[in-house]
Amino acid sequence: MSNTAIYASAGALAGALVALVLYHLAVVRPALSSLQRLVGTHDELIAGGDGSAADRLAELAAGRDEDRAAIGRLESRLSELEALAAGDVSQIGFVRYNALDDTGSDLSYALALLNRRGDGVVLSSIYSRTDTRTFGKAVAGYKPAANASEEEMHAIERARASTDS
Numbered sequence: 001m002s003n004t005a006i007y008a009s010a011g012a013l014a015g016a017l018v019a020l021v022l023y024h025l026a027v028v029r030p031a032l033s034s035l036q037r038l039v040g041t042h043d044e045l046i047a048g049g050d051g052s053a054a055d056r057l058a059e060l061a062a063g064r065d066e067d068r069a070a071i072g073r074l075e076s077r078l079s080e081l082e083a084l085a086a087g088d089v090s091q092i093g094f095v096r097y098n099a100l101d102d103t104g105s106d107l108s109y110a111l112a113l114l115n116r117r118g119d120g121v122v123l124s125s126i127y128s129r130t131d132t133r134t135f136g137k138a139v140a141g142y143k144p145a146a147n148a149s150e151e152e153m154h155a156i157e158r159a160r161a162s163t164d165s
Contacts, residue, residue, distance in 0.1 A: 093158030
């Protein structure tokens with residue numbers, strides 16, 4: 001190979017390098033600078049001004065884990081409270097009636113006190129001019145354990161219907 005060819009090759013290489021440097025300065029460097037500013041703005045927005053986006057995302061993940069644990073505790077407590085509430089008296093039925101012909105007003109009554117499963121008690125008080133008698137009967141599943149009067153059954157049905165409203 002001759003010297004001219006070597007010089008021509010070296011010149012072409014130098015020209016290509018100059019073109020590459022100019023391209024880098026004119027196109028690549030401004031694009032990288034713009035991208036760097038964009039990443040900085042992104043990190044500022046995500047991190048709230050301090051730190052990096054990665055730090056903020058890690059902080060959010062830790063907060064999510066804490067929230068999940070708190071939700072688990074709340075679900076557990078809710079289950080406990082629902083089990084407790086199932087046994088509480090939440091259904092009440094009350095019926096007043098005139099038990100005896102010789103009394104003038106509805107002073108006798110039947111009162112049903114039941115939980116959500118229909119378990120509890122029905123209390124009856126029969127009023128007469130000379131005395132008052134009170135009776136109590138256990139109730140399981142909305143059914144009295146002993147024979148019940150029409151008024152007691154009506155009180156139980158009213159208690160059952162009290163949760164529907």
